[in-house]
Amino acid sequence: MARGLDHIVHAVRDLDAAAALYRSLGFTVGARNRHPWGTHNYIIQFPGCFIELLTLAEPKKLGDDGFSKLFGTYTGDFLKRHEGLSLLILQSQEAAADEAAFRAAGISAADVMRFEREGKRPDGAAVKVAFSLAFAKDRLAPDIHFATCQQHYPENFWNPAFQTHANSVSGIAGVVIAAEAPAHHLAFMQAFAGAQAARTDAEGFAIATPRGAIEVVTPAAFVARFGVKAPDVARGARLAAIRFAVVDASLLQAAPEQAGMAGLYVGNATVIGAEDAMGAVLVFEPAPK
Numbered sequence: 001m002a003r004g005l006d007h008i009v010h011a012v013r014d015l016d017a018a019a020a021l022y023r024s025l026g027f028t029v030g031a032r033n034r035h036p037w038g039t040h041n042y043i044i045q046f047p048g049c050f051i052e053l054l055t056l057a058e059p060k061k062l063g064d065d066g067f068s069k070l071f072g073t074y075t076g077d078f079l080k081r082h083e084g085l086s087l088l089i090l091q092s093q094e095a096a097a098d099e100a101a102f103r104a105a106g107i108s109a110a111d112v113m114r115f116e117r118e119g120k121r122p123d124g125a126a127v128k129v130a131f132s133l134a135f136a137k138d139r140l141a142p143d144i145h146f147a148t149c150q151q152h153y154p155e156n157f158w159n160p161a162f163q164t165h166a167n168s169v170s171g172i173a174g175v176v177i178a179a180e181a182p183a184h185h186l187a188f189m190q191a192f193a194g195a196q197a198a199r200t201d202a203e204g205f206a207i208a209t210p211r212g213a214i215e216v217v218t219p220a221a222f223v224a225r226f227g228v229k230a231p232d233v234a235r236g237a238r239l240a241a242i243r244f245a246v247v248d249a250s251l252l253q254a255a256p257e258q259a260g261m262a263g264l265y266v267g268n269a270t271v272i273g274a275e276d277a278m279g280a281v282l283v284f285e286p287a288p289k
Contacts, residue, residue: 026167
């Protein structure tokens with residue numbers, strides 16, 4: 001079964017500054033959350049998908065559990081090298097089934113892990129949210145962690161009030177991974193997404209998922225397309241960019257200026273480079289009509 005985008009993690013050293021950055025770009029940013037293994041986050045919701053701004057705020061809370069290792073320790077190690085997009089997480093109907101599929105494909109990274117916490121509605125009422133995750137590993141991409149996420153109480157997590165943004169972004173059109181040899185990642189990505197590539201060529205490949213596209217391209221193709229440099233891929237493939245769908249095209253060029261940063265207008269898209277967006281490339285493009 002094909003798996004759509006669920007959320008993308010943007011790892012940063014200064015979490016409050018990251019939240020302020022996204023707010024300045026016209027996004028609605030939720031409240032700060034704290035995890036028992038020491039990471040803190042802010043969430044930016046869209047229908048069925050979200051961005052998780054994440055940092056390791058309390059390293060003394062790290063333990064030997066799976067979440068400490070795969071989220072906490074990994075995030076801390078990632079941030080020692082750079083900021084940027086660190087995890088790609090797809091939707092799951094059943095995490096246990098995904099784990100079995102990943103094991104059959106030889107890409108499983110861990111047993112299914114479940115996490116529960118208390119959340120709050122806008123009126124302050126307490127609700128339970130819970131997630132189960134199945135992890136996959138691409139040995140040629142140590143700076144990207146991959147997982148699928150099954151939500152057990154989705155009605156308590158998703159909130160239309162948090163999905164309306166002043167910049168008119170309606171969702172995530174896709175993510176872009178930079179890799180020296182994209183073809184070497186094709187078999188993994190097809191097994192991870194549960195879908196065949198929709199396009200393959202000398203510059204890379206694209207997989208259309210039920211929610212958003214996953215593209216893997218060479219650094220040269222990335223620069224040619226977006227006009228900004230790709231992340232360093234010396235250690236392996238890197239999750240480089242998020243593509244946002246903007247409903248009101250008149251806002252495309254205004255967003256960076258309003259945020260007080262440089263933006264590059266490339267064709268029909270506005271691009272903010274990694275130097276201005278804490279290691280991530282943010283691409284704003286017209287939503288399909």
